[in-house]
Amino acid sequence: MLIGYGAIALFLAVVVVVLERTRVRSSGFSDYTTGGRSFGPWFQTMSFLNTWLAGSVFISFAGMVAGGGIIGYYLVFYSLLALALMFFMAKPVHVWGKRFDLRTQAELLGFRYNSRAVRRTAGLIALVAAFPWIVLGMQSLGLVFVHLGFGATPAVVAIILSILVLSFRQIWTVRMGMRGVVISDMVQGIVAYGVGLVVIVGLLVYLLVHGYGFDAVPEGYYLLPGPGSEAGPLYFFSLVFVGAIGGWCWPDVFVRLFTARSTAAIQKSTVLSAPILMAFSTGLCTVALLAASFPGVAEDPNSVWFTVAAVGGPVLVALAGVIVLAATMGNIDALIQASSAQLSNDFTRTVPDAQSQGETRMAKIGTVIITVAAAVCALIWLEAPALYMLAIVSYAGIVQLGPTLYFGLFWKRGNAVAAVASMLAGIGTAGVLQVIYPTSVPWLGGVTSGVAGLLVNTAVYIACAYLVPTGTEERRRVDALFAPLATAAHRQAQDVEPVPGQELDPVRS
Amino acid sequence: MTTQPSPAPSGVSRPGRSVAFFVLAAGFVAALLPVFHWSLGAAATAMTYLIGTAALITVGIIAVYLSGRTAEGTVEAEGAGQ
Numbered sequence: 001m002l003i004g005y006g007a008i009a010l011f012l013a014v015v016v017v018v019l020e021r022t023r024v025r026s027s028g029f030s031d032y033t034t035g036g037r038s039f040g041p042w043f044q045t046m047s048f049l050n051t052w053l054a055g056s057v058f059i060s061f062a063g064m065v066a067g068g069g070i071i072g073y074y075l076v077f078y079s080l081l082a083l084a085l086m087f088f089m090a091k092p093v094h095v096w097g098k099r100f101d102l103r104t105q106a107e108l109l110g111f112r113y114n115s116r117a118v119r120r121t122a123g124l125i126a127l128v129a130a131f132p133w134i135v136l137g138m139q140s141l142g143l144v145f146v147h148l149g150f151g152a153t154p155a156v157v158a159i160i161l162s163i164l165v166l167s168f169r170q171i172w173t174v175r176m177g178m179r180g181v182v183i184s185d186m187v188q189g190i191v192a193y194g195v196g197l198v199v200i201v202g203l204l205v206y207l208l209v210h211g212y213g214f215d216a217v218p219e220g221y222y223l224l225p226g227p228g229s230e231a232g233p234l235y236f237f238s239l240v241f242v243g244a245i246g247g248w249c250w251p252d253v254f255v256r257l258f259t260a261r262s263t264a265a266i267q268k269s270t271v272l273s274a275p276i277l278m279a280f281s282t283g284l285c286t287v288a289l290l291a292a293s294f295p296g297v298a299e300d301p302n303s304v305w306f307t308v309a310a311v312g313g314p315v316l317v318a319l320a321g322v323i324v325l326a327a328t329m330g331n332i333d334a335l336i337q338a339s340s341a342q343l344s345n346d347f348t349r350t351v352p353d354a355q356s357q358g359e360t361r362m363a364k365i366g367t368v369i370i371t372v373a374a375a376v377c378a379l380i381w382l383e384a385p386a387l388y389m390l391a392i393v394s395y396a397g398i399v400q401l402g403p404t405l406y407f408g409l410f411w412k413r414g415n416a417v418a419a420v421a422s423m424l425a426g427i428g429t430a431g432v433l434q435v436i437y438p439t440s441v442p443w444l445g446g447v448t449s450g451v452a453g454l455l456v457n458t459a460v461y462i463a464c465a466y467l468v469p470t471g472t473e474e475r476r477r478v479d480a481l482f483a484p485l486a487t488a489a490h491r492q493a494q495d496v497e498p499v500p501g502q503e504l505d506p507v508r509s
Numbered sequence: 510m511t512t513q514p515s516p517a518p519s520g521v522s523r524p525g526r527s528v529a530f531f532v533l534a535a536g537f538v539a540a541l542l543p544v545f546h547w548s549l550g551a552a553a554t555a556m557t558y559l560i561g562t563a564a565l566i567t568v569g570i571i572a573v574y575l576s577g578r579t580a581e582g583t584v585e586a587e588g589a590g591q
Contacts, residue, residue: 070549070555080540080567083570084533084536084570084573214552214556222555224546224547226547233543236546237542237546267574275571277567278566282560
């Protein structure tokens with residue numbers, strides 16, 4: 001227990017020391033929420049990975065592979081596809097974000113569609129969808145404290161400890177904003193995915209050498225749902241598709257595009273992230289797959305990471321725990337920071353004051369409120385299946401931002417009516433189907449409720465884009481908005497900043 | 510951050526860029542096309558498909574980035590900033 005909890009204390013101390021030594025007073029709300037748009041490719045890479053690959057990959061995804069086979073590899077596919085989307089989104093998001101000082105995903109959408117209704121609807125969907133995941137993140141870290149207690153810590157105490165640790169870390173999120181989140185992501189990312197990858201390779205070698213090879217994997221583990229299966233033939237496709245499309249709908253992931261210093265930095269971070277993501281996620285899934293025949297794993301698949309790490313004794317279990325903690329912290333920090341930024345930027349801000357100090361103070365208060373609310377909910381809903389259901393529904397719901405987001409970035413035709421109507425239609429469809437068919441919709445070939453909602457969503461968006469007339473002034477504004485993107489690639493290559501006064505300035509929403 | 514002009518004139522790598530986009534598109538198709546999912550069952554085919562598709566997407570992303578850089582005729586010099 002001393003080794004396990006001592007390792008966590010040591011790791012936390014390192015994170016806090018790094019944060020204190022790199023502390024810079026933010027110069028305003030924009031600086032507070034985007035880290036001054038100053039980070040280069042490596043910071044962007046670690047920041048993306050630490051937000052994307054939460055601690056749940058070691059628990060839920062590894063458990064899915066250990067308990068059900070290769071279906072859990074959908075993590076690898078959807079993560080890489082989302083990364084490819086990041087490459088293409090980098091230009092419009094960064095160019096508009098920097099030029100018009102946009103700070104949140106909802107603000108960007110409101111700006112693109114010139115509509116407060118779009119901004120508020122997107123912001124509300126993101127806030128509601130993110131909250132259950134903050135609560136679940138706090139609770140799931142309890143598993144780390146259970147294992148690092150080596151049997152001496154009851155589950156309830158472990159969850160309380162995890163809530164305390166994550167709440168303690170938020171002191172620096174309040175004080176430093178996004179800059180603190182990105183800087184600590186570097187430390188956490190090195191531990192979670194650098195040290196984590198070394199541990200994964202070591203465990204792979206151990207399993208292969210000790211007779212837990214690919215031929216020892218239980219029968220049926222190499223199958224994906226096909227025609228005639230219970231889940232349906234399109235189930236795996238749905239998981240990958242919704243994961244890839246939905247990834248950029250999460251505000252904590254999306255805000256990473258605002259923290260980079262240039263479009264080139266985002267695109268280079270995509271190239272740096274891809275091999276790390278592939279090696280890490282494929283390696284972790286393969287450890288879980290090979291460990292399916294390992295003693296004790298079948299009884300508790302979600303603990304596969306710790307069960308296999310136990311072959312290295314208490315030190316390796318402690319290291320495994322710190323790795324999960326590092327991954328979880330990055331995700332929770334980002335969720336809380338992005339949620340508080342949206343709360344203050346998209347719901348309470350009307351007219352910014354000169355120094356933006358009021359907005360920064362509001363964002364700090366928002367961070368405290370969200371942290372306390374999540375901690376209280378995590379304690380109250382210790383055994384609440386409704387929370388899990390809410391979290392699953394929230395994923396089907398947040399992906400409904402997809403058409404509004406992607407069409408808005410790459411297609412001039414969409415308008416505010418299309419955006420709001422499609423989001424509401426998609427959420428309504430997905431919500432109803434999710435309640436009736438929690439896994440997949442049998443009469444749609446096994447697609448998930450999220451995909452069914454996306455079909456309705458996209459149809460409504462395209463129909464409204466063509467049928468609802470757009471005014472001449474609005475068309476001109478949108479044309480002006482897209483015009484700089486055509487020259488952005490050239491400017492980006494030459495790293496030339498736009499000349500003040502020579503750029504078109506579409507009306508802000 | 511500074512930039513250094515590369516000797517490659519603009520437009521020279523257009524075929525290379527097409528190939529890069531083709532590789533990335535092939536990765537998307539391999540990951541999403543259900544018929545591939547239904548044809549698995551044995552360890553060798555399953556692992557070849559899973560790791561091969563992941564590698565295809567990864568190579569596609571890197572290729573698109575590199576071909577775009579060459580087509581623009583510049584490279585970003587790192588070292589400044591963070």
